Amino acid sequence: MDIEYQYLIGKLQEALAADARVNALDIKVVIVGGRIHLTGQVSTEERRAAASRIIAELQPQLQVQNELTVLELSEGVKHEGLHA
Numbered sequence: 001m002d003i004e005y006q007y008l009i010g011k012l013q014e015a016l017a018a019d020a021r022v023n024a025l026d027i028k029v030v031i032v033g034g035r036i037h038l039t040g041q042v043s044t045e046e047r048r049a050a051a052s053r054i055i056a057e058l059q060p061q062l063q064v065q066n067e068l069t070v071l072e073l074s075e076g077v078k079h080e081g082l083h084a
Contacts (some may be wrong), residue, residue, distance in 0.1 A: 004043060005031065007024045008031065008059075009029050009031065011058070012029045012036070012058060012059070013027065013029050015055075015058055016029075016051055016054060016055075017031070017055055019054050020026045021046070021047065021050035021052050021053075021054065022042065022047050022051050022054060023047070024040065024042055024047065026040050026041070027039070027040040027042070027051060027068065028040050029055075031062070034062055034063060034066045035062060035063045035064070036055050036057065036059060036062050036063070036064050036065065037065045037067060037070050038051055038052070038064065038065065038066050038067060039068065040068055040069075041069050041070070041071050042068050042069075042071070043067065043068060043070070043071055044070060045070050045072075048066065048068045048070055051068060052066045053067065066080070067084075
């Protein structure tokens with residue numbers, strides 16, 4: 001892989017992690033044949049859609065292939081809280 005490719009991938013992943021609409025560190029970004037492929041998991045459909053918008057804003061000349069899946073929390077899952 002060349003340095004420009006690696007730089008672009010890093011820039012896109014950083015944008016996804018830093019943007020509050022997505023705030024995800026584990027989204028994998030790959031560029032193949034003029035398309036940016038996003039894979040991984042996000043917590044909501046809104047975050048999934050936001051990831052596509054962010055990438056399209058940064059790289060409007062490339063198509064975005066969003067393959068992110070939305071994690072479904074089961075009703076039995078309870079959030080743990082911190083108690084002082």
